[in-house]
Amino acid sequence: MPQPRLLAAALLASSLALRPGTAAAQTPAPSGGTPPAGPPPSFEIRGRIVDTANTPIPQASVTLRLKANGLTVAGALAGRDGAFRITGLRPGRFSIRVAYIGYAPVIQDVTLPPTTPVLDLGVAKLAPVAVTLSGVTVKEERAAVVTEPDRNAYRAKDLAPGAANASELLEHVPSVQVDMDGKVSLRGNENVVVQINGRPTPMRGAQLAAYLKTLSANVIDRIEVIPNPSAKYDPEGMAGIINVALKSNVDLGLSGAVNTAVSDADRYNGSGNLGYQSGPWSTFVGVGLVSDHRTAVGVNDRERFDATNALQSITGQDILLRPRQRGQNLNATVDYKLSPRDVLSNALILSHRGSGEASTTTQTLLSGAGATLDQYVRPREADATGTMFDYDVALKRTLAPRVHEISTELRFNRSHDEDANDERRLSGTSYRDGKIERNDAVTQQLTAQVDYLKAFAKRRTKLEAGWKSNVRWIDRDYAVTVDPTGTGTWAPSPLSNVLAFDEGVHAVYAVLSQGVKKWDLQAGLRGEYANRTFSLATQRYPYDYASLFPSAVASYTLAPNTTLKSSYSRRIRRPGTQELNPFPNYFDADNVFFGNPDLRPEYTDAMELGLTKTGSKGMLQISPFYRRTTNIIRIDINTTDTLDTREVTSISFRNLAHSDSWGSDLTGQLRLSPRFTALTNFGLFKQVTDGGSTSAVGSNAIGWMGRINVTSEVTRTLTIQAAYNYRAPLKIERGEYGAQQVANVALRRKIQGDRGAVLLRVADPFEMVRFRIKTSDGKVLQLTERNPQSRVVFLGYQYNFGRPPRVRQVTPEQTGGGSVGFGTPGS
Incomplete structure (x- = not known):
């Protein structure tokens, strides 16, 4: 079909x-x-x-x-x-x-x-009961999808039983996409914040992608999608927040798990975790590693036209890529209950990644008539390493659970990234136009916050308030040496530079929630003052600004199984250092990236409606939305730029006037029986970008995407899952992204009782993954394609050990433990 x-x-x-x-x-x-x-x-x-x-x-x-x-x-x-x-x-x-x-x-x-x-x-x-050892194991059956006024939560084990890591889990979440490089997007927007246990991840880009691939799916409880977060949350992430919630309670005593998956000698991943709970102590340690080497082929073709639209020349690039990636991480948490009210929590993350790419580009230059003018080969070797240290200490005082709580938190993060790139032009056995680039960047970040909660149960009122300050320092050295003639004499290039980036964001917030009959209402406001200073060797670009971020949610229960909601929030996207740095960064010989130090933050006002209907056989949810973004940051492509006397295609960023997008998500879950479930999602949206009175850049596009995820428990021990995801072509400013699609199949068979499992996972069995972008400014037409080696077969093994929590059962014929039965209505 x-x-x-x-x-x-x-x-x-x-x-x-x-x-x-x-x-x-x-x-x-x-x-x-x-x-x-x-x-x-x-x-x-x-x-x-x-x-x-x-x-x-x-x-x-x-x-x-x-x-x-x-x-x-x-x-x-x-x-x-x-x-x-x-x-x-x-x-x-x-x-x-x-x-x-x-x-x-x-x-x-x-x-x-x-x-x-x-x-x-x-x-x-x-009434609460104490957890004690007994001979009866308690199993809690929870819904695979839980809808709340501000989020959807998807239980990990139902999303993808065969998933090995967080990245594979996210591939199966409705409205979420993960591309071939591991980058995460929500509703087609990559500007989404990924959180771990409600805290923003200190990693970005390739480091975050590598970390998610080493975070074991075995320790993940659920994935939460929050498209319109309240003022309590940091406003970064125009598309919203994706929260990866880890399992919060380790088993009593000693428990753990191991998880491995292997494709070949260069493609594998593995993880393990160990937990211990005794008295006031609760500890958890997890480790993970991943290795992924593959090949890809691609083209960069440029056609140049004159004023009469006659073809003048053709530049063709055939590219062979051999990317490689390795990463390791360690997560550790130690909680200690100081008193019945106070808990001290410590969390540590250590991460290391190594990546690289060996590529060969065969370039051919043709005249407008098709005659060969020049042909040569450009080999390129890139290597990168990165380490990250993140420590978080928190103290929480609980005067009454979920009623009166106060928590303080201090977090420090340091990352060190180094990369090198060596590119030359071969002529026979000799070379020329040699260039070696080296980057050395250190990022440090310090965060402090206080959060307060007070609920008034009789009035169904809850107040949340807090303060948060975050400061970040980045120091980056970029060194370039060149050998234009191929004589082996390498000299420093004027492209070398040193940059420093300092940023501070200080915020206070308050959120008030109120229940009135069938209504659940929430209103919040966050105020921020931010400043940044971007410094080069001879120039400084200071910028400071204040912002207000209101939010509101209204939820109405139409029936016990039907809820109507509306929400509003204001979000911000702050430019990163790569987007600000004006020095060139080559993708290949003819494509170069420049940052723009004058970029301003972009703001999005997001409104969303939602109708959710649940039933004994599943769930159906429709979520129309509207977003208006001002000062929108968009890619600016110049196909006729010049650098070092050579014509190149330059890619940069610029602020445009505004962009409007609206559309709707439709998500459905079908549960025909405990052994068969299907999760589907369809999104349709229209996006209009206005470049402003001084720019001809703009777009008017309709896009859509859909996915289906089917899980079948064939027998008590065998589970099969299949997933398919499609994203339609999308027009952008001066170009168009091609369609993208991918399929995955996984089998999971339990062994050793319920403690072990053997996994077989086939990623993209039909090799449908492609990347294609076509751009034109009327003078030059450029087509870029990448076809990665995407079909991968993984064979994996999972094993769990330990003693699950056991609860002393209350006598089944009577109420106990201090609980009080039903009284008069409204009592």
């Missing part, structure tokens, strides 16, 4: 499965199989679940059983305000059980009389 039809069919099936009421009762038929007589079920039971501090307990489970035989007839999960509804019931006598992990359950007999169509049980209070 063609892809659009396949996506439509899956989404249609998902919508048909979403009958009203996750909590709708399925009244069992008598043993003879004849349906019971009488009118359709129309009665309901409702109530609210809170803890002993009167704080709502979202996701608390409610189970309703017939009193006569104990048969389960319905169930529900509490909403954000702790409320639940069970519809479609018949009058009768039932036993209701309310439970949540870490709390003593409530078990109570209720009678639904024929004269009461709606029975309001009031409020049940659950």
